[in-house]
Amino acid sequence: VFPEMALFLWKNLLQTTKKRILQQRRLSLYNGAHGYDEELIKKKLQQFSGGSINLSKEDNGIGILTLNNPKLMNAFTGTMMVELQEKVTELENWKDGKGLIIHGAGNTFCSGSDLNAVKEISNSQATKSMNFAYKSLLYRLPLISVALVQGKAFGGGAELTTACDFRLMTPGSEIRFVHKHMGLVPGWGGATRLVRIVGSAAALQLLGGAARVDPERALRLGLSQETLPSSDGTTAIGEARAWLSQYTEGPTSVIRAVKKVVTAGRELPLEAALRTEKDIFGTVWGGPANLQALVRRPKHK
Numbered sequence: 001v002f003p004e005m006a007l008f009l010w011k012n013l014l015q016t017t018k019k020r021i022l023q024q025r026r027l028s029l030y031n032g033a034h035g036y037d038e039e040l041i042k043k044k045l046q047q048f049s050g051g052s053i054n055l056s057k058e059d060n061g062i063g064i065l066t067l068n069n070p071k072l073m074n075a076f077t078g079t080m081m082v083e084l085q086e087k088v089t090e091l092e093n094w095k096d097g098k099g100l101i102i103h104g105a106g107n108t109f110c111s112g113s114d115l116n117a118v119k120e121i122s123n124s125q126a127t128k129s130m131n132f133a134y135k136s137l138l139y140r141l142p143l144i145s146v147a148l149v150q151g152k153a154f155g156g157g158a159e160l161t162t163a164c165d166f167r168l169m170t171p172g173s174e175i176r177f178v179h180k181h182m183g184l185v186p187g188w189g190g191a192t193r194l195v196r197i198v199g200s201a202a203a204l205q206l207l208g209g210a211a212r213v214d215p216e217r218a219l220r221l222g223l224s225q226e227t228l229p230s231s232d233g234t235t236a237i238g239e240a241r242a243w244l245s246q247y248t249e250g251p252t253s254v255i256r257a258v259k260k261v262v263t264a265g266r267e268l269p270l271e272a273a274l275r276t277e278k279d280i281f282g283t284v285w286g287g288p289a290n291l292q293a294l295v296r297r298p299k300h301k
Contacts, residue, residue, distance in 0.1 A: 048078030048114065055087045061098035061248060061255075062241060063091055063143065070106030075114045076156060091141055098255040099248040100145040101240050102138075102164060107233050108151025109173070110160055138163040142256040144247050148240045149173045149224075150231055155182070159190025162197060165259075167224045168240050169215040170231040175223065180210045196266070198223055251289040257281075 051069025058064070065087060067074040076084075091097055104110050138145055138160075147153070147161040148168050153175045161167050161175060169175070177194070179185050185207070186194075194203045198221045205211060218224035228239045248255055257280050264276035284290055 042082050045078030045082050050077040050114070051075075051080045053080055053083040053087050055090065057091075057094060057097065060241075060245065061096050061252060062244060063094065063097055063100045064237065065091075065100060065102045066105055067102070067110050068105040069114075070104075070108070072114060073108050073111035073152060073154075074104040074106070074157070075111045077114045088138065088141060091143060096252055097143050098252055099244045100138075100141065100143045100164075101148055101237065101244060102145065102160070103148040103150065103233075103237060103240070104157075105233075106151075107231065109147070109149045109153040110157030111152060112155030112157050112159075112178075142259050144244065144255065144259050146225075146240060146244050148228075148236060149175060150233065150236055152176070154178050156188060156190075159186050159188045159193075162190050162193035163188075165262075166244075167218070168226055168228055168243060169218055169224045170228050170236050171215065172231055173215060175213045175218060176210065177207050178210050180207065194223075253287060254284055254289050257284050 051067075051072070051074070054066040054068050056064045056066075067076075067080070069075055069077065069080060091100065144166075145164040146166040146168055147164040148170075149161060150170045150173050152173070153161050155176075155178050158175045158177045167175075177186065177190065185191060191203065191207060194206065197203075198206070202221050206213060213221070213223060215224060215227040219227065226243060228236055228243070230236050230239060260280050261277045264273045264280070267273075268276060
């Protein structure tokens with residue numbers, strides 16, 4: 001028995017070491033290829049001030065993230081990009097977090113980036129690096145996220161909706177990938193995620209036609225999960241909270257594990273996803289929620 005146990009432990013040690021080496025190699029490759037210097041990027045972006053990203057964390061484990069720059073239809077300034085990264089890090093470290101609602105102040109979602117800031121930094125290394133940070137921000141969260149689309153979600157705002165697990169729209173709202181009219185294509189991962197959400201043909205129509213997507217069309221395409229009854233800010237947030245809570249009810253460890261296995265299945269190659277699922281299963285098997293369920297012995301009908 002002892003040699004088998006020793007072999008098992010040795011294999012585990014090798015696997016862990018291999019994972020760490022690969023992670024370090026990926027990080028160094030990224031640093032080398034892109035010259036990624038977070039502090040330098042932050043300083044560059046903070047020259048373009050205005051607006052804010054506000055976060056409230058509720059006792060039910062649902063966070064509310066507000067894009068707050070209503071004068072510019074909640075367009076992202078440089079400081080807002082930096083604040084978004086900081087808020088996501090805070091959410092990452094929120095041990096009781098299970099869900100997240102992202103919405104915009106003033107009954108509209110987001111009109112993309114502040115063009116003044118974009119003009120100034122478009123040719124700099126900072127843009128590429130911040131785009132990398134931005135597009136990966138929400139996907140790394142172990143929270144079930146929903147974009148609450150009121151008013152307009154244009155350009156980068158439309159891309160931001162695709163970085164969430166779900167999208168809810170309100171009456172009169174619209175999502176529109178207007179990049180073509182700006183002589184651009186999405187650069188924050190919006191095109192790739194859109195293809196995965198609606199398929200390549202529909203994505204080509206939405207991007208190639210810069211098409212307006214109202215709530216009805218969004219539902220047909222599978223871009224939106226539901227159209228909420230109210231378009232008023234506070235009421236709509238309450239409705240979004242109630243809608244999201246059906247997926248966040250239950251022990252935090254289990255809800256976060258659910259999000260992690262789905263993210264792995266969506267993002268990783270098959271073999272890696274299967275390994276990750278097995279690892280995450282190991283974190284909840286025999287855990288408090290699992291043991292309590294066994295004691296209750298629920299009947300599945």
